[in-house]
Amino acid sequence: MSRDPWSRSRGGTPGGLKARRAPRERRFACHCDVGVAADGQAAGPEHGHHIGPLAGLLCPGISPSPLLSAQLVGTEDALLQQLADSMLKEDCASELKVHLANSLPLPSSVTRPRIDLIVFVINLHSKHSLRNVEESLHHVDATFFLGKVSFLVTGAGRESHCSIHRSTVVKLAHTYRSPLLFCDLEIEDFRATMAQRLVRMLQICAGHVPGVSALNLLSLLRSSENPSLEDL
Structure with a gap:
C-alpha cells in the first residue's frame, strides 16, 4: 500500500520552491495517471489499475505542456524526499513536480495529470x-517502458553490507529495457549530481x-550501464 504521499513542486520563476502535502481527502493525489489506460480511457480490470499515459503523450515531438512531472517509487522515504528536494533545486525553465510513493499501484479514485x-x-x-520494486513494476503500463522508466540503485558504495548482488539489478533493468543508474544517495554531492x-x-x-526522444534512453542503456546525458 502506498504511503500518504508528498507532492513537491517548483514553479519556473525564482523563489517558486515549495513542498506541499496533499489534503487528507485527497491523500493519494500524487497527480499521476493511475487508473488510466494508454488510450486515455478509465482503466478497468483488464488494465490492472496501471500507471499509464494519456493518449498522445508518447508521440514524437515537443510536449504541449510546460510541466515536468516525475514519480519516485521506493521504500527509502528519507532518501526519496532528499532526492526530490535536490531535483527541485535544479535550474529548469519549466515547472517541475516530483511525486513520491512507497509502492504501486496507487488508488485510481482521483483524476491526475x-x-x-x-x-x-x-x-x-x-x-x-x-x-517492492519488482511487485510495483506489474502495475506500470507497458508504454512507459519506451524510455520513461528508470532504475536508480543506492548503497553500492558499501558492498560488504549489500544483501542484493549488483548483477540482480542489472538483470532487472535489462529485462525491462530501462536505464540503470547507480548513486549513493546518502552523500549530498552524489545526490545533487544524480x-x-x-x-x-x-x-x-x-x-x-x-531532436531527442525518450527512446534514446534505451540506446544509451545498450552503450553504458550508467548512461551519460551530457551529449544529448
Whole structure:
C-alpha cells in the first residue's frame, strides 16, 4: 500500500520552491495517471489499475505542456524526499513536480495529470526494497517502458553490507529495457549530481529537448550501464 504521499513542486520563476502535502481527502493525489489506460480511457480490470499515459503523450515531438512531472517509487522515504528536494533545486525553465510513493499501484479514485518519468529506487542493503520494486513494476503500463522508466540503485558504495548482488539489478533493468543508474544517495554531492541527471532525463521524456526522444534512453542503456546525458 502506498504511503500518504508528498507532492513537491517548483514553479519556473525564482523563489517558486515549495513542498506541499496533499489534503487528507485527497491523500493519494500524487497527480499521476493511475487508473488510466494508454488510450486515455478509465482503466478497468483488464488494465490492472496501471500507471499509464494519456493518449498522445508518447508521440514524437515537443510536449504541449510546460510541466515536468516525475514519480519516485521506493521504500527509502528519507532518501526519496532528499532526492526530490535536490531535483527541485535544479535550474529548469519549466515547472517541475516530483511525486513520491512507497509502492504501486496507487488508488485510481482521483483524476491526475500525466507522469513523464518513473524512477524506481532500490537499496542494495534491503531485499524488501527490491521485492517492492519488482511487485510495483506489474502495475506500470507497458508504454512507459519506451524510455520513461528508470532504475536508480543506492548503497553500492558499501558492498560488504549489500544483501542484493549488483548483477540482480542489472538483470532487472535489462529485462525491462530501462536505464540503470547507480548513486549513493546518502552523500549530498552524489545526490545533487544524480538529481541533475534525472532532471535532464525528465526533460527528454517530456519532449522538451528538440531532436531527442525518450527512446534514446534505451540506446544509451545498450552503450553504458550508467548512461551519460551530457551529449544529448
